[in-house]
Amino acid sequence: MTLSASAPLPQPGILDIAPYTVGESKADGANAITKLSSNENPLGPSPAATDAVRAAAEHLAIYPSADHLALRQAIGDVHELDPAQIVCGAGSDEIISLLCQAYAGPGCEVLHTEHGFAMYPISARAAGATPVSVPERTRVADVDALLGAVTEATTMLFLANPNNPTGTILPGAEVARLAEELPKHVMLVLDGAYAEYVQDFDAGRALVDAHQNVVMTRTFSKIYGLGGLRVGWCYAPDAVVDVLHRIRGPFNVSAAGLLAAEAAVRDVSWTAHCCAENAHWRLWMTEKLRDMGLAVDDSHANFVLPRFAYPTQAQAADAALRAQGIIVRQVAGYGLPAFLRITIGDEVACRRVISILRDFLAGQGT
Numbered sequence: 457m458t459l460s461a462s463a464p465l466p467q468p469g470i471l472d473i474a475p476y477t478v479g480e481s482k483a484d485g486a487n488a489i490t491k492l493s494s495n496e497n498p499l500g501p502s503p504a505a506t507d508a509v510r511a512a513a514e515h516l517a518i519y520p521s522a523d524h525l526a527l528r529q530a531i532g533d534v535h536e537l538d539p540a541q542i543v544c545g546a547g548s549d550e551i552i553s554l555l556c557q558a559y560a561g562p563g564c565e566v567l568h569t570e571h572g573f574a575m576y577p578i579s580a581r582a583a584g585a586t587p588v589s590v591p592e593r594t595r596v597a598d599v600d601a602l603l604g605a606v607t608e609a610t611t612m613l614f615l616a617n618p619n620n621p622t623g624t625i626l627p628g629a630e631v632a633r634l635a636e637e638l639p640k641h642v643m644l645v646l647d648g649a650y651a652e653y654v655q656d657f658d659a660g661r662a663l664v665d666a667h668q669n670v671v672m673t674r675t676f677s678k679i680y681g682l683g684g685l686r687v688g689w690c691y692a693p694d695a696v697v698d699v700l701h702r703i704r705g706p707f708n709v710s711a712a713g714l715l716a717a718e719a720a721v722r723d724v725s726w727t728a729h730c731c732a733e734n735a736h737w738r739l740w741m742t743e744k745l746r747d748m749g750l751a752v753d754d755s756h757a758n759f760v761l762p763r764f765a766y767p768t769q770a771q772a773a774d775a776a777l778r779a780q781g782i783i784v785r786q787v788a789g790y791g792l793p794a795f796l797r798i799t800i801g802d803e804v805a806c807r808r809v810i811s812i813l814r815d816f817l818a819g820q821g822t
């Protein structure tokens with residue numbers, strides 16, 4: 457310890473963290489903005505969720521439920537899960553952070569995939585652990601590489617499936633092989649933030665039931681359209697649930713968030729409608745982008761990731777969209793400098809993106 461420090465010092469590793477870059481929401485000079493930079497649902501939440509927030513506004517002085525029982529029961533009913541194995545958090549970001557706090561620390565290694573979600577290394581470092589990036593195979597997680605990267609020091613492995621920002625999915629059999637072959641002291645966190653966009657997909661629920669070291673995280677920020685309220689959850693083995701309840705704040709999810717999420721998860725027809733709309737416009741966008749000569753992997757989420765000829769062309773395309781008030785996401789920080797991640801917006805937004813990019817590429821002589 458440095459006794460002579462003239463000011464309090466953060467724990468080792470904290471100053472190595474580059475703060476998370478959020479999707480931008482402003483563009484200089486543009487009046488009307490279309491934000492396609494944070495994978496939000498363009499259709500918004502279920503009307504029942506909005507009504508729940510209005511009702512919650514009448515009781516703002518009262519602390520929320522500390523056991524989240526009504527929300528856990530609603531999630532359990534809809535997803536056929538035991539509510540006792542569900543823990544709710546302020547977004548799945550909080551769940552990721554709590555898991556790292558509990559299962560990683562100084563001397564521990566936390567594995568994540570090469571183009572994995574940025575909060576994994578941030579949360580690992582915040583806990584004092586060392587994040588380890590594991591190469592993917594053409595933007596898809598590589599199970600052999602992940603297993604090969606495990607050392608005695610490894611305590612956690614994060615895998616988003618589908619992944620952000622690539623939109624790619626690792627087939628179920630490969631995820632099952634990873635869970636099977638991973639040493640039992642390593643926690644496998646299957647991040648299902650985009651799970652609802654995939655048909656007939658359990659996002660790892662059966663693997664949680666089969667293995668004591670597998671946890672599935674989920675969010676209300678994507679298809680449920682409640683990013684502004686910060687609600688996420690995980691489904692985990694009993695021992696992990698017990699640990700998370702010991703370290704989470706008792707009132708970590710707001711009353712409005714709990715009520716809105718409960719209404720949202722029960723409105724399965726709204727969720728199905730959002731899923732169908734997203735699938736329709738995602739396919740349309742993918743085809744139009746490919747028609748322009750841009751390479752696009754099949755996306756299983758609510759965004760697409762076109763590849764431009766070179767990084768400066770991606771930046772120029774971003775600027776062309778921004779000049780028309782459309783904000784997408786540069787992903788150089790994810791090791792993908794020639795790509796742009798574009799959230800699937802509503803029909804108007806999708807058509808505008810394609811028209812602007814078509815004009816942009818025509819101007820480039822492509």
Ligand SMILES: Cc1ncc(COP(=O)(O)O)c(C=O)c1O
Nearest residue numbers: 547548549616620649675677688
């Ligand atoms: C893969 C993945 N996991 C987790 C999150 C965090 O979501 P939230 O904290 O809003 O639940 C995101 C948000 O973009 C994400 O893309």
